[in-house]
Amino acid sequence: MTVKPAVTDNLLTPSEVATLFRVDPKTVTRWAKAGKLSSIRTLGGHRRYLESEVQALLQGIPQQRGTA
């Protein structure tokens, strides 16, 4: 059934995502605040992003919501 293994739910730091997109870490934070990127927060308030999410976005794959 061509079951895809794990989704590599690896967490990336703002600088990691920023490097991937060639933007400023602050910009990545802005995306998270804008709700364009899913973010997990540490107990200290820092954000962490899903690598799978970032990879999908890099490929130009929008968030598929509702496959009606």
Added chain:
Amino acid sequence: MTVKPAVTDNLLTPSEVATLFRVDPKTVTRWAKAGKLSSIRTLGGHRRYLESEVQALLQGIPQQRGTA
């Protein structure tokens, strides 16, 4: 986090590519719109170009499509 594997191509900003080609950023944008240049967008809509692609073009290496 200071070092990261280069699993992704280096991305250039419109002004970077424009400087490399000695043209206006607007012209670079037109190339992207014309499909002559591969480009990925940031979540904000800004374009980022592959340095490998630009370098290849700068060297006069046309994109072989169709192998006709």
Added chain:
DNA sequence: TCGCAGTGGGGTAATTTGGGAC
């Protein structure tokens, strides 16, 4: 505990976008 690098928050300047026209 200390220190270093990274991160968050706010604000401002610079860049990029989009379309139309010459």
Added chain:
DNA sequence: CTTGTCCAAATTACCCCACTGC
């Protein structure tokens, strides 16, 4: 046909400082 410049708006980059993460 291609390139450069005008307009307005949106997005991004860099400044400060205080705190987090390791």
